[in-house]
Amino acid sequence: MKYAPLVLSNLRRKRLRTALTLLSITVAFILFGYLAAIRVGLGAGVQVAGADRLFVRHRVSIAQPLPISYLDRIKRVPGVRAAIHQSWFGGIYQEAKNFFPQMAVDPEPFLEMYPEFILPEEQKLAWLRTRNGAIVGRSTANRFGFKVGDHIPLQATIWRRQDGGVMWDFEIVGIYDGADRGTDTSQFFFWYEYLEEGRAFGKGLVGWYVVKVDNPEQAAEVAKLIDDEFLNSSDEVKAETERAFISGWVNQIGDIGLIMRAILTAVFFTILLVAGNTIAQSVRERTQELGVLKALGFTNRQVLFLVFAESCMLSCLGGFLGLGIALLLISAGDPTGGALPVFYVPARDIVYGACISVGLGLVTGFFPALRAMRLEIAESLRQA
Amino acid sequence: MLRPIINWFSQLAIAARFGLSTIPERKGASAAAAFGIGGVVAVFLGTLSIGQGFRQALAIAGTPDTAIVMRGGADTEMVSFLSGEHARLIADAPGIRRTDEGAWVSSELFVIISLPKRPKFTDANVPLRGVQQAAFRIRDNIRIVAGRRFEPGRNEVIAGVGAAREFAGLELDSELRVGRNTWKVVGLFSADGGLPESEIWTDAVVLQEAYQRGNSYQSVIARLESPEAFDEFAAALAADPRLNVKVIRQTDFYFEQSRVVYNLVTGLGSIIAGLMGVGAVFGALNTMYSSVSGRTREIATLRALGFRGGPVAASVMLESMFLALAGGGMGGLLAYFAFDGFRAATMNWQSFSQVTFSFAVSPALMLKGLIYAIGIGFLGGLLPAIRAARMPVAAGLREP
Numbered sequence: 001m002k003y004a005p006l007v008l009s010n011l012r013r014k015r016l017r018t019a020l021t022l023l024s025i026t027v028a029f030i031l032f033g034y035l036a037a038i039r040v041g042l043g044a045g046v047q048v049a050g051a052d053r054l055f056v057r058h059r060v061s062i063a064q065p066l067p068i069s070y071l072d073r074i075k076r077v078p079g080v081r082a083a084i085h086q087s088w089f090g091g092i093y094q095e096a097k098n099f100f101p102q103m104a105v106d107p108e109p110f111l112e113m114y115p116e117f118i119l120p121e122e123q124k125l126a127w128l129r130t131r132n133g134a135i136v137g138r139s140t141a142n143r144f145g146f147k148v149g150d151h152i153p154l155q156a157t158i159w160r161r162q163d164g165g166v167m168w169d170f171e172i173v174g175i176y177d178g179a180d181r182g183t184d185t186s187q188f189f190f191w192y193e194y195l196e197e198g199r200a201f202g203k204g205l206v207g208w209y210v211v212k213v214d215n216p217e218q219a220a221e222v223a224k225l226i227d228d229e230f231l232n233s234s235d236e237v238k239a240e241t242e243r244a245f246i247s248g249w250v251n252q253i254g255d256i257g258l259i260m261r262a263i264l265t266a267v268f269f270t271i272l273l274v275a276g277n278t279i280a281q282s283v284r285e286r287t288q289e290l291g292v293l294k295a296l297g298f299t300n301r302q303v304l305f306l307v308f309a310e311s312c313m314l315s316c317l318g319g320f321l322g323l324g325i326a327l328l329l330i331s332a333g334d335p336t337g338g339a340l341p342v343f344y345v346p347a348r349d350i351v352y353g354a355c356i357s358v359g360l361g362l363v364t365g366f367f368p369a370l371r372a373m374r375l376e377i378a379e380s381l382r383q384a
Numbered sequence: 385m386l387r388p389i390i391n392w393f394s395q396l397a398i399a400a401r402f403g404l405s406t407i408p409e410r411k412g413a414s415a416a417a418a419f420g421i422g423g424v425v426a427v428f429l430g431t432l433s434i435g436q437g438f439r440q441a442l443a444i445a446g447t448p449d450t451a452i453v454m455r456g457g458a459d460t461e462m463v464s465f466l467s468g469e470h471a472r473l474i475a476d477a478p479g480i481r482r483t484d485e486g487a488w489v490s491s492e493l494f495v496i497i498s499l500p501k502r503p504k505f506t507d508a509n510v511p512l513r514g515v516q517q518a519a520f521r522i523r524d525n526i527r528i529v530a531g532r533r534f535e536p537g538r539n540e541v542i543a544g545v546g547a548a549r550e551f552a553g554l555e556l557d558s559e560l561r562v563g564r565n566t567w568k569v570v571g572l573f574s575a576d577g578g579l580p581e582s583e584i585w586t587d588a589v590v591l592q593e594a595y596q597r598g599n600s601y602q603s604v605i606a607r608l609e610s611p612e613a614f615d616e617f618a619a620a621l622a623a624d625p626r627l628n629v630k631v632i633r634q635t636d637f638y639f640e641q642s643r644v645v646y647n648l649v650t651g652l653g654s655i656i657a658g659l660m661g662v663g664a665v666f667g668a669l670n671t672m673y674s675s676v677s678g679r680t681r682e683i684a685t686l687r688a689l690g691f692r693g694g695p696v697a698a699s700v701m702l703e704s705m706f707l708a709l710a711g712g713g714m715g716g717l718l719a720y721f722a723f724d725g726f727r728a729a730t731m732n733w734q735s736f737s738q739v740t741f742s743f744a745v746s747p748a749l750m751l752k753g754l755i756y757a758i759g760i761g762f763l764g765g766l767l768p769a770i771r772a773a774r775m776p777v778a779a780g781l782r783e784p
Contacts (some may be wrong), residue, residue: 016673017670020666020669020673021664022662023662024667027659027660027662027666030659032658034652034655034659035657038652056537059497059498059508059564060495060497060498060562061498061508063495063509091725096459099644099733155457156457157457157463158463166457170738243637244506247504247506249500251504251506252501252506252508252509253575253731253736259434263430264427267660270420271660274416274417274420277412277416278416355647
C-alpha cells in the first residue's frame, strides 16, 4: 500500500490521457452490460423455471387452435400431474405500438401452474370473483401506469364480440411480480370464460396447453404419450418441454441475435485493445524514470508490481465504473420500448465483467511490466 | 478584402501538409485512432444494415398502386376474416385494374405452418398463402426459378427461394405434410428479394378445403389502375354498408409490418453505435493530443514565423478528420464486404411468421457512416486544436 501515492502520481501525470483511457474502458464495459442484457432479452440466456412443464400446441402451427375437450384427455395421460389451457387474445391497447401479450386462462389452475408469478392473496381472491378481472405483470403495469381498480379497454383484432363490437373491458384486479428477475412480467391474463361467453365465433377452442409432469426426467416420454394420444385426429398436437419450446423460439429470432452479440463482442475487444495500447505506451514513455527507480534501489519485483498496479488500477476503475453505469442505465428500461420481455444484467455476467476488467489490467500491464523488470539501469538512463 | 482569406488558407495548407506528412512518425497512435473509428463505423453500419435489409425486403414487396383489404380492426392478415360474399363485393369495386385477363384482384388466405428451421432444425412459423391466379399478375416480380406454377385445384405448392433456403422440406418435388394433407412442391420462385420469397404459395381453394374454411378468405389484394385510384377504391368500400373492412395501401401495410423488428434493431444499434462513438472520440482525442504535444516545437515555430492561430487549429482539425475519414472508409468497406447481402431469417413479430431477407449496406447508409466518422473526428480534434492555437510561442520553442 505504501506505493499507492507513487502509482497515483504516475496516473496523475498526464491527467488528460488517464481520464480518456479511463473513459474508454468505462464505455467498453457499459457496452458489455448491454451485451449481457440483450442476450437475456432475446431469450438466449433465459433460465426456464419449470423444467417439469410441457408446452402442447397444434402440430401444424401454434396459431391453429385446439379443442378445449383435449384438456381432460391430456390430464388422463400417465405422468401428467396438471394441465391448463391458454388462448391468445391479441388486443390493442390504445395504439398498435403499445403491444403486450394478453392471454385468456382459467385463473385458479393457471396460478398453480406458474408459481413464479407472485400475486398477493387478496388480489388472487378478487380475481377469482371478478368475471372481467385481469392480472397484469409488473413491467407492463409500470409501462402504462396500470393500477388495481383501473378499467382497461382492449380493442380485439381477432375476437369480435357477439354484439358485433370489438372493444373489451377489463378490470385490473391484481399486479403480479416475478419470482426472480428472469421471469417475464409483461403478460396480461384474464378469464377464459369471459372470452368464451363474449366472443362471436371460435367457441370451444383454446390456443395451446401447458402440462406439468410428475417427474421432469420423464418429460420426453410424457410428451410422446401426449402426441400419440391425438395421432390421426383432425387436430394432431406437438408436445415439447418448455425449454425446447423457448430454444425453438430463440432460433426463430435467429441469426439477428447472434450477429448483434458477435458485433458487440468484437467492439468490446477493439476498445480494450486501443485502451490497452495507450496504457502500454504510457509506461514505455517512462522508461527513464523506471531506470531511476531501479537506481534508487527498487527491486525488479517492486518495479514489476508498480507497473501492474498502475494498469490494474486503471482497468478496474474503468471496468467497475462502466458496469455500474450499465446497471443503472439498463434498470431504467429497455431501449426498444417493450419489444424485449426481459432486460437485465444477470449476476453471472457482472462477475464475468469484473474478472475481465482485472484480466485487462494484467494483460495490458504484462509486456510493459516485463520490460520494466528486465530493464538495465545504465541502458535506461541513457535513453533520453 | 480577399487577401487575408487567401493568406489564411495558404497558412492552413502549409500547416495541414506539415501535420499530415508527419503522420507516419506517429503511425501507432494514428492507426489506433483510425482503426477505432473504423470499427465504430463497421459496427454502426452492420447493425443498421439488418434493420435496413429487413425493411427493404418488405418494401420491395409493396407497390403504391396495390391495395390490401382486411376485416375492420384487423392489423394483420393472420387475424383477418372475409366471407366469400364480401370478397366478391370487394373485387367488384371501382378503381381496380381490369384487362383482357380479368380483374387484377386476388382473394387470399394466410396461415402459418411449422417447418424445421436450419441450422438447428427447430420448428419455425412459415407463412402458407392461398392465392388466386391473378396474384401472379399483381405481384409482377414473381419469377418461377425452378419447376412450374401450381395447378389450380391440386394439392401443389410453390415455395419462395428464401423459404426453401431457410427451412427444411421445401426441396423441389418433395412432399409437404401439413395436418392430414400432403402437398407436392412443384416449383420455386423468387420475388426480387422481397417478402413473398419467405412464403409458400398454393391455390386458395385447396387451402380453404384443407383448413375447412368453407368459402372464406382473409384478405383481398388488388392492383389498382394507378396509385391515385386508391382513394376512389377505398371510398367505395367504406361507403358500402354491407362491408366493414380496412383498406390499406400495400406499401403502408408493409412499412407498418416491419416496424417492430426495425425499431428493435435500429434502437439497439443506435445505442451501441452511440456508446462506441463516445469511446472512439476518446481514442481520437488521445491521439490528437499526443500529436499536438509531439509537435509542440514545430507548431511554436510556425507561430513564431507568423502563422496565425486559426489556420494552425484548423490544420489539427483537418488531420483528425482525415484520420477519421480514412478509418470510416475502411469501416464502411469492411461492413459492406462482411454484411451486405448476408442472408438471414427472423421472426416478424407482427405477422407472427418468418421473414427471410438480406442485410443491406446501402450507399445512403455508407454515407451516414462516413458522416458519423467525420463527426467523431471533428469532436476528437476540437480540443487539441484549441490547445495548439493557444500554445504560448516562447515556451513551445523551449520544448525538447
